[in-house]
Amino acid sequence: MGPNMARRSDHSREELYDLALDAAGRIISEEGLRGISARRVAREIGYTVGTIYNVFKNSDDLIDHLNGQTMDRLQAACDGLDPDADAALRLRQLARQYIEFAAAHPRRYVTLFEHQHPMGSRPPDWYHDKVAGLLHIVEAAIAPTLPSANRDEVEAQARVLWAGVHGIISLEGAGRVAGSQQAGDLVGLLIDNFLEAAAKKMG
Amino acid sequence: MGPNMARRSDHSREELYDLALDAAGRIISEEGLRGISARRVAREIGYTVGTIYNVFKNSDDLIDHLNGQTMDRLQAACDGLDPDADAALRLRQLARQYIEFAAAHPRRYVTLFEHQHPMGSRPPDWYHDKVAGLLHIVEAAIAPTLPSANRDEVEAQARVLWAGVHGIISLEGAGRVAGSQQAGDLVGLLIDNFLEAAAKKMG
């Protein structure tokens, strides 16, 4: 047994981390971000509040890690796709993964955007890395459609698409753009616009 | 003097409403949504917490009204634009208004998206109406570029653009897509994509 053996023999640091994140995920799925509190999470895993603060820097850190897990799952969902599909098809498949994920876990998904850091603090580096990882998938997918574009242009278009997808999904989730259109249709249009513009550039 | 005269002769209901929203706006501008609390707003306007609950249903209602004010200002900024400009130009001018507004009042702007309603409750009707008003401006602007599109298509494209702009701005604001690109450039691309796709449809 390593030096990180659990004190109470109950749970190791890592197990505690997983337990807490599972509990937080459960709470968010049922009640949204407002349902989360350090005491609540602690209670649900059979510990007390102090233990949460032993594992996480603070409550924002806990949410960051939950969001990190969410991004990992989005990444995994996208990694399960055929990477050799036709560019346009692949782009639509990627979008479909996001939409399906958001539909299956709406409160988890919206937490990605609802959670803002307190004023002095920025998200940690690993958080940016995870976002970059998701963006990279999109960059790789659109690169073939923009053969004459340089790196910056591909990066920029990926951000436009990614932000657009998130904007559409999260606005729909918040009931802020109630309309006859579903998120899937709107994202479809977003991609159509991109693809047609890209095709035009090729001549 | 009407029947709504102030009791304490200090402030009428409407004045109280304005005072509270001004204070809330000030707090948000300086400290973001986290800085807001009923007691804090009350203190800043020289009243006590109960008075806030006499003017607003609850704290979510207060934020809704603040967001309503924010949307009114966005609307006003857009109304100040030349409505007869060339469609493409007008679209870019509209986008510029959003970007400038977000740059000038970043915390106010992000509150539009950070604030989510508690689970059982939806935003009030007037809130949806204000969103619809903003969308309508975009619809009117893009309609000329899609002469053969029906009402639903115009609606959908307006939502795509609107959500895209908000996605880009709010992601940038949250530091979630740190990159070499500025929001303005990305929104420019979003609009380019739309316009090129629209142009293609015309033949």
Next chain:
DNA sequence: ACCAGTAATTGATCACCGTTCAATTAGCAT
């Protein structure tokens, strides 16, 4: 087997929070 050291765990404590509501008070009409 014991003990010292270390890390995990607790729960009290602090200053807040949203929300309610009985009690008070201010201004009005009579």
Next chain:
DNA sequence: ATGCTAATTGAACGGTGATCAATTACTGGT
């Protein structure tokens, strides 16, 4: 002057995030 009504207060309730001294459970060394 006297009610009536609406505005205003502030105490009360059950929470919150965060800190931290005290306790406990385990470790490795002897």
